[in-house]
Amino acid sequence: MPAVILQLRKVTVDKRTYSEVNKDILRLMTKTGPGYYAALGIVASLAGILFFLPWAYQIYRGQGVTGLNVPVLWGVYLVNFVFWVGIAHAGTLISAMLFITKTPWRRAIARGAETMTLFALILVALYIFIHMGRPWNAYWTMPYPNQRELWLNFMSPIMFDVFAIGTYTTSSAVFLYFGMIPDLASLQHQTTGWRKKLYSTLSLGWRGTDAQWTVHGRATMFFSSFIMPLVVSVHSIVSWDFALSLVPGYSQTVFAPYFVTGALLSGLAGVMLMFTIMRWAYPFLTKYVTDYHYDRVGALILALSLVWSYFTCMEVFTGLYANTSLELEHLKFKILTLPYFKLYFLMIFCNSILPLSLIFKKLRVSRPFMLFLCIFVLIGMWLERYLIVPNALSRKFLPFMWHDYTPSWVEVSITLGALMFFVSLFMVSIKLFPVISLFEVKEDIGIPMKHEHRKDGA
Amino acid sequence: MSGNPIKAIIERLKEFRRPGYYKNYDHKWTMVIDLDRCNGCEACVTACYAENNLPVVGKEDCGNSRVMNWIRVERYVAGEYPDVKVKFIPILCQQCSKAPCELGCPVYATYHNQDGLNVQVYNRCVGTFTCATYCPYDVRRFNWFTYKWDAPLEQQLNPDVTVREMGVMEKCTFCIQRIRAGKDKAKDEGRAVKDGDITPACAQSCPAGAFTFGDLNDPESRVSMLAKSRRRFRLFEELNTEPSVIYLKKVFADGGGNPPVGGHTLAGGHPPVKEGHGG
């Protein structure tokens, strides 16, 4: 027990009170300077210009505005799809898995990670539509009763995807909302106007009674257990989009764990990147997201990177063991042909070599280094997907049809624009909802002294 | 009737357990292509353009590998001057009995019909590209744009075949409109479809007579005879897609430094042939 207490002490900075926590978060939510508006304005308009306009153009003209061609029919959109599913994994990992394992440092960053998950999943859903030839018929992928008795192909990995992503989005949203209820209830007492109305409606009459807390605790446990398999299953299913085909470079049994590992790696990098930026924008957050977090997450990134490296080696070996022209040509193209040669080794550097530096604690707690590392890990993970998705299709079965793929300006623009869209969603959300879980941080502080008790309501 | 209704229902469900796999096909349309006859003239390609309303996509999109040919004649070259060996192989949708594309489509836009054909329903297609990605033969074509015919070229369009819109996947149908017409005619005349009633456009046009089309379920048909040939092979047989297109091997001259070509399937561990050109 003393060890645990010791750990708790490290998680947050001492000498904080409940009211301080509330004030900090409220400040973040309500005190908005011109800098924020300027940033939001820029990001949101970039999202409009780079994301929505090109998408509208693509819908008007057709998928021909992309760089796709006949052997390479899955391009950057699918890469982004997989990438954002990966980013979405961090939330679940941190809030569910680490909850169950009772890892204390998760508390401060869980809410942010969950929010990220939800918004990443929104992008994932958008990418499904963007990638479709006839997005206006997207609802046909839903099982709904219809006159012509059309049904869905539940054999199709794409169908698995629809349901996996659907389940994941729903449960993530519920989990996020559910976890937020006590916070919303606490906030409704400290706000006025529309916020008060909003929070009191959303808090569903939470009063913080013991019975409610008990139920909440049980339910959180239940949701965590429920959502935890999704961490494994969703990205496994996404990997089956590829693994269930016959295409050399896709058809690999190692893909499910490989994709899951990669997803967690990129997800954690995403979370840390987000918090690093937020800490820079709102310095008082340093109190909540401390060096200790950086230390722990850094160690986790290191571990995941090692597992990922193992799978990357295995992927190559699987091909080499098969020793058919199909696999060898694919590997040759992916690893030894320019420009993919450069991309491949950049990926190895980002995901395997660079994270090795996290062995040193000094680097783990160095915020500039972590910022740099997270960006590189994200680039590396994006490249990994790029080197799998369009790249394998460039060298399919019939050499007569081998054809390269270069993304068009529309694809590049939508990729960047979608990122901007994500950032603007996130920026809006931190103003609407507490990005740090109040009640969980308060749990860290422990039971307050008598004179402080209930000073701030709830 | 068995006594156990649940068992009966389970049995019934098993029949539909996998999409489009029927116990018995009404017909098993099959094409036999004799590579020893094919000289690569591409009359079949033009016949297909005319019959199936294939659009002309223009120079730029051809360069992007978006040409809309449902059938193409692939050419493989081995050897160096003066010992150059060229092989032609017409490749069209192989109408696989176990089609990877059918597995991929989430909305059953591509499925197997009772004739053993791999059918594409344009109206149902939402354009996920999965079918074409899964296709080992790269025969599926996508409508990247809504293609236009310069007036009055559109007057040539075949009214028996739909003109596809943007965002839809398409592919060789074995000229299903001709199969329908042949079956209807046989029905009108009160007889079964007989061998030679139905000929897809490519097979009809082939000047060298490399194509033979017919029903493999009919043991007397020409394709049934040809399918017994010892020269037969199917493309990437080891993928177990069970194509309905059967090729007959080209006969190559002895000696002359040809690479020894056995009857085995996809070469495991064969070093890639060094020769050849292009890139």
Added chain:
Amino acid sequence: MKRRDFLKYIGVGGAGGVLGFIFGKVSKPPVGKLMPYLIPDPDIIPGVANWYASLCAHCGAGCGVLVKVMEGRVKKIEGNPEHPVNKGKLCALGQALPQTLYNPDRLKKPLKRTGERGRGQFAEISWEEAVSTVAKNLVDLNKSGNANKAYLLTHPLRGTFAKLAAAFMSSLGTSNIYEYELFQNRNLLYALETSMGLDCIPRYDIENTKYLLSFGADFTSTWVSPVLYSDAYGKMRQAAPGNRGKLVQVEPRMSLTGASADEWVAARPGAECVLALSIAYALVEKGYYRGGEVDAWRSALSKYKPSAAAHIADVPEKRIYEIARDFAKTRPSLAIGGETVSSYQDGVSGLTAVNILNHLAGNNGIKGGVIANAAGEKPDFKKGIAALIDDAAKGRVKTLIINNTNPVFTTPDGAKTVEALKAVGFIVSLASFKDETVALADIVLPLDACLEDWGDDEPNPSVGYPCRTLMQPAVSRAADTLGAGDVFLAVARAVGGKTAGRLKAASYADYLKDAWRDEYAKNKRMSAGTLTFDDFWNASLKKGGWWHPVGETKKAMRVSPSAARDAASKGPSMFEGDAKDFPFYFMLYPHHVHRDGRGANIPWMQELSDPMTSVVWGNWIEINPKTAERLGIREGALVTIESPFGKVSAPAYLYPGIRPDTAAMPIGQGHDAYGRYAQGKGQNPIRILPFKNDLRTGAFAVNSTRVKISPAAREGGIVKLEGTANEAGRDIAQTVSVSEYMKMKKEAV
């Protein structure tokens, strides 16, 4: 709405409708496009196709087609299964007939030149004005006593239209009919005539032969009658069980047919003649020749001992003897000589040598060899394109009628064709498209597509028995055009006098029907038919013509040693340019669907990849990969080919099937005019050739110059469909060796 208002609106609307109808009637043609089936044509059942038997006019093979017509529109062209030439099959170019018919760039009205000649500025005029202008010019010419200065330049004519044209010109008092097309088989016909005494192309029985020795004949793709020969090729390979014919192709650049050959003999360009004669010598030397005059043959061929020829032709001596042995021992065998050989400056020699080979091996008149055909049309060998250009340049041509041929595109810059045509007083051009030659015309008369026109044909080569085929319109005219026959008749009427007297038919359809009375008589004689003429005519229209597959034409075919002496007096064919400055032979060949350039305006044909290179929408220069490596040329890079007469730039294609000392380029692209699909695609390599014409035959030689190749740094913009031609060891197009195949056959039996 009140009832009264409603009625009011109805009334106003109704009045408007009536007014609109009346004005519409006045301002528009009575039959609008909206409801063509208001009163349906009794022939038309929507959704049900009518099939018309007709002919394909895209090349000179004369294939019979069935035209699928639905709702008054041509939908598809298929081979006529009863037709003896193509037996229901059809090549890519033939199937593109609808795209010629419905081509957006077709000429729709007669045109009159408005700007300077060659600028291509025209104004639309009416048919009356156009015909009367032409007629007036011809009458004036006649009055001024210059009747013999009227010339007709036409594509090679056959059948009734040839007679009509001849009658027209002779009634004007001139016999200046020049037939011209780039690949016209002039040399072939000349060689057959002089060495074998044949007046038409015989039936080369590829179908039944066991050993086919082809000297540069791309017979499955462009040579003479590709569908006939492709069909025969397929049957030669696999029709009879266990009897697989062998194909040996002799050519410096592997053609599409060469790609299917069992052996490719890459002889030195121009030396095929020497190689053929040395094979002939080997036949005599080894005693394979069993006929008479052995000594005469031996002496006539003595210059061509394989030991000497091996060096000239760059083919090992041993191989020459092997070929000779196989050619003589395999029965029946057949030798043919195609475009490559006939397109040299001395094209006749090689073809004569081929005839000698067939004679010495005893292939003439046997099944699987050379079978004689009845007479066919033949060009006047004196009237080559060079003679016409010469006449024109010297001002001897006052009026020139050009019928559907494009000499400006198919002659080199050095021929000065444009300048010569500019010196012509008055040019009338009959054409369907505004091509390079039409641009120089004073009056342009738009022609029907062959699916709108009447006509007939006697295929040459025929099929060994009498065959005469009919072309009929399958649809009504899409624009304000006329058939060439109708144009001639209309002009004749307008000219009046003797001309009108000779050509009295009201339309070409009548003229044609009348001309077919001969056929009717022949049919009556041969099959003791009891049909009336009208029944015979209708039956022929339905069938697509008249043919009588009984009684093969018997003709003596022998080649005398003197023919060998004539051919033997020549060495390898000349190539212009010094070998040091211009190290590469330059071989041109017709693109498999653009042919001499005529197919380039058809979008399907532009997008149909070349089978050997997979290039679309443009052309390329073929260079051996080794040569390219030596010169530092990458695939797709722009290279410049320079002959002593000019230069042309095109992207390089590294082509393993070509001699390292040779560069090749397809003909067909590089149009300056000829419609939106043809214009500005690729380069026209003919431009840089010397204008070398065979004095005996008037044929223009396209394989006649050496070139040098220099790489340019730029990309050439080549668009090809192939990823790579390397099979990567995947055994995609599987093969079986001949010995294994023979074993299979034995086991199967």
